[in-house]
Amino acid sequence: METKFKFAQDLIQEAGSFIRDEMAKTLKIEEKTQFDDLVTNLDKATQDLMIAKIIKNYPNDFIFAEEDGVRHSVEHGNVWVLDPIDGTVNFIVQGEHFAVMIAYFEDGIGKFGLIYDVMGDLLYCGGGSFPVCVNGKPIPRYQDTPLNRTLLGTNAGMFADNYHGIRDLAKQTLGVRVYGGAGISMTQVMLGHLLGYFSCIQPWDYAAALIMGENLGYTLLTIDGEKPDFSTRQSIMFVPKAKLPEIKTYIK
Ligand code: IPD
Ligand code: CA
Ligand code: CA
Numbered sequence: 001m002e003t004k005f006k007f008a009q010d011l012i013q014e015a016g017s018f019i020r021d022e023m024a025k026t027l028k029i030e031e032k033t034q035f036d037d038l039v040t041n042l043d044k045a046t047q048d049l050m051i052a053k054i055i056k057n058y059p060n061d062f063i064f065a066e067e068d069g070v071r072h073s074v075e076h077g078n079v080w081v082l083d084p085i086d087g088t089v090n091f092i093v094q095g096e097h098f099a100v101m102i103a104y105f106e107d108g109i110g111k112f113g114l115i116y117d118v119m120g121d122l123l124y125c126g127g128g129s130f131p132v133c134v135n136g137k138p139i140p141r142y143q144d145t146p147l148n149r150t151l152l153g154t155n156a157g158m159f160a161d162n163y164h165g166i167r168d169l170a171k172q173t174l175g176v177r178v179y180g181g182a183g184i185s186m187t188q189v190m191l192g193h194l195l196g197y198f199s200c201i202q203p204w205d206y207a208a209a210l211i212m213g214e215n216l217g218y219t220l221l222t223i224d225g226e227k228p229d230f231s232t233r234q235s236i237m238f239v240p241k242a243k244l245p246e247i248k249t250y251i252k
Contacts, residue, residue: 004111012123012125015050016100022045029092038089040091044067044068047070047084050102058078061078062077065084074105074108076107078105081102081103083101086099086204095119096120097181097184099117099181101115101116110128111128113126113209122187128215134187140192144242148172148174151175153189153197154199155199159178183208190213196237196238198223198237201234207230218239219244221239
């Protein structure tokens with residue numbers, strides 16, 4: 001597993017360096033389901049690059065990736081879950097605050113996860129039998145903090161609608177922060193900079209953080225408190241396990 005974990009770290013950094021090199025060229029931007037659901041030629045080219053390297057090195061492994069309908073269930077065999085650019089809107093508009101994400105599963109068991117903040121050059125990785133580190137430095141486990149000394153990460157629409165009581169929970173904290181990328185938001189939870197992250201996202205958006213978070217005292221559940229299904233878009237929360245009972249008094 002160590003060789004595979006090292007391969008994944010090299011791969012995600014190569015993907016990031018490819019994006020940094022290519023992003024100065026004119027992007028081809030397409031709308032997917034609606035005007036704010038965007039994909040670029042670089043999302044697709046980065047995914048292609050990652051898949052080609054995985055299949056060359058591990059020809060019997062499977063892929064579950066965001067673009068072009070590449071979908072193999074994480075439950076069966078050795079499966080790589082890929083989000084080539086998480087925060088594509090940030091990537092297009094800001095040219096920063098986006099990430100590449102990888103999660104690796106064997107028969108449904110998460111073995112490691114990686115989130116690479118490309119422009120910040122910050123690699124968060126670990127989980128399973130590996131310590132969770134940022135650029136090689138171990139991240140401490142969750143340390144209990146009262147709600148009124150925390151900030152909450154949330155999807156802006158869900159906050160505005162007080163979806164399942166998210167605004168009620170936010171009112172117990174010092175405020176909300178909206179980063180515009182699931183991956184980068186969840187790294188902020190793991191660092192203890194956010195109490196939690198609430199959003200409506202897909203398996204490739206949450207897989208890496210779920211695996212890493214388990215080693216640090218966090219849990220990723222649907223807003224109803226169930227395990228996510230790893231196949232559809234769901235409303236999720238990524239929160240400290242120790243805080244779940246208190247959070248559930250606000251989240252209905
Ligand atoms: C999106 C981002 C965004 C979240 C969306 C995701 P993408 O991923 O993580 O923050 O609100 O639901 O789809 O499309 O940029 O990979
Ligand atoms: Ca994503
Ligand atoms: Ca993406």
